[in-house]
Amino acid sequence: MPAIFLRRSRIGSSPHPPNPASRAFSLRSLFSPAAPSESRFEAPKPSRFRGSDGSGGGSVAGSGAPVGASWVRRLEEALGRSGCPARFGGLRSFAARAAAAVEPATSDGLTVEGILSSQWTILDESEGDWKSHAAAIAQSISLIKRRLQWKSLLVRLELLSTQLNKPDLWDDPQHAGKISREHGRLMAKMREVMGFEQELLEHIDMIKLAREESDADLELESLQALLRMRRFSKEKELEALLAGEHDSCSCFVEVQAGAGGTESMDWAAMVMNMYKMWAQRRGYGVTVVDEMPGEIAGIKRATIKVDGEYAFGYAKAEVGVHRLVRISPFDSNKRRHTSFAAVAVIPIFGEDFSHVQINESDLRIERFRSGGAGGQSVNTTDSAVRIVHIPTGVTATCQNERSQHQNKASAMAVLQSRLDQLEMARQAQMNAQHTQSLTEISWGNQIRSYVLHPYRMVKDLRTNYEVSDPDSVLEGDLDGFILSYLSDLMDKDEASP
Structure with a gap:
């Protein structure tokens, strides 16, 4: 987080003559005084700004120097440090107080809302216009807040803060833990957005002060920082699309061949390979959990585990039926x-999630010989495991490992995730559109068509997003389809009453 160096003559309320020494302030240091967060943006060096007497006037945030900005004092009051239990970091009633009492602003009172209302022209990134960069970033911040449902988030935070301050909260540790985790998750989102907003305003202040001091180097550094923020803001907009409670989880991706014999099995294998390549492009870990090969080619079904942050948030856009049209390589008449092929995506909930309790007596465990290559590579042991949850009929299979114990552990993990998702849907109908892929999928409602003949095109039937290069899509270039779907889904949610 770059420090901002402001003179008392600009922000202080003291009647005394201006102090040439500069003051430094970082909003993020107030949120995490013991361990300031790292920033993706390199701060302009303090030595570049000098006081009017020529001395090196700045002191860095956290050095103990008093802060002159009155809005900073209001923020500290909003945080209510003195009146809150240390357990919660002094954040009692943060949401309402912060929203009502504090709005980050530059030294001359410019806010993000002020930037938006000024309607500064947004030029191409290559143009070195700081107002253009600032306007683009401000638009991104506004979009992020809208996607996060900012007002509702503030109300929810206030409610959670009230519950956290009840003296009998921890009489029920399970409920208290749930409240505390949700509070922490929402606070993390608020901190990040506010920090990003304040960083924008600090750089604007830097540019204005650099111009007053005729410091071209400092002005250039701040301008470059704004450009980096502008580019990074697109990632922040995307993250705001993944604001669901479980979007940050890893996931299982399941692909199952439809009717059509060898042709559909080959297509299912192509779809599974597409997801493997997509996950590897994004830097996710990929593990094959289960795979049932077809008699001639392809797969009947397969399951992979995708490990990485927001894996479920992205992959949930792929749930549904995928349709391929091509000249069959298995048809001699061409x-x-x-x-x-049907695709299902199941989130892997973290340890802090209240998992469905599985009783051993409710399980039927079947052991069988794994499929695979013949000859010397044939599997001669019954290492594959199929687990059936008798009350629900949910089944999980794993035959990827040679060890029966490892296969059983993997199958139990898949079964646990499936039961967790079904229970979550039953209780609150959460993630209903994702659980449909497990129980209500039909071959007549495909989400995407991949046409290789007589023309070449891939089209998402939900959003009408299409590309004319099927090869790149089948090689894992899915982000355009995913982002289009998530954006469309968010727009529909905003439009609904």
């Missing part, structure tokens, strides 16, 4: 065939 006729055109249509094939289908």
Whole structure:
């Protein structure tokens, strides 16, 4: 977080003559005084700004120097440090107080809302206009807040803060833990957005002060920082699309061949390979949990585990039926065939999630010989495991490992995730559109068509997003489809009453 160096003559309320020494302040240091957060942006060096007497006037945030900005004092009052239990970091009634009492602003009172109302022209990134960069970033901040449902978030934070301050909260540790985790998750989102907003305003202040001091180097550094923020803001907009409670989880991706024999099995294998390549592009870990090969080619079904932050948030856009139209390589008459494959995505909930309790007596565990290559590589042991949850009929299979114990552990993990998701849908109908892929999928409502003949195109039927290069899509270039779907989903949610 770059420090901002402001003179008392600008922000102080003291009647005394201006102090040439500068003061430094970082909003993020107030949120985390013991361990300031790292910033993606390199701060302009303090030595570049000098006081009017030529001395090196700034002191860095956290050095103990008093802060002159009155709005900073209001923020500290809003945080209520003195009146809150240390357990919660002095954040009692943060949401309402922060919203009502504090709005980050530059030294001359410019806010993000003020930037938006000024309607500064947004030029291309290559143009070295700081107002253009600032306007683009301000628009991104406004969009992020809208996607996060900022007002509702503030209300919810206030409610959670009230509950956290009840003296009998921890009489029920499970409920208290749930409240505390949700409070922490929402506070993290608020801190990040406010920190990003304040960083914008600090750089604007830097540019104005650099111009007053005729410091071209400092002005250039701040301008470059604004450009980096402008580019980074696009990532922040995307993250705001993934604001669901479980979007940050890893996930299982399941692909199952539809009717059509070898042709559909080959298509299912192509779809699974597409997701493996997509996950690797994003730097996610990929582990094959289960795979049932077809008799001639392809797969009947397969499950992979995708490990990484926001894996479920992205992959949930792929739930549904995928349709392929091509000249079949398995048809000697070279006729055109249509094939289908179903995709399901299941979140892997963290340890702090209240998992469904599985009783051993409710399980039927079947052991069988794994499929695979023949000859010397044939599996001669019954290492594959299939676990059936008798009350629900949910089944999980794993045959990827040679060890029966490892296969059982993997199958139990898949079964646990499936039962957790079904229970979550039953209680609150959360993630209903994702659980449909497990129980209500039908071959007549495909979400995407991949056409390789007579023309070449991939089109998402939900958003009408399309590309004319199927090869790149089948090689894992799915982000355009995913972002289009998530944006469309968010727009529909905002439009609904």
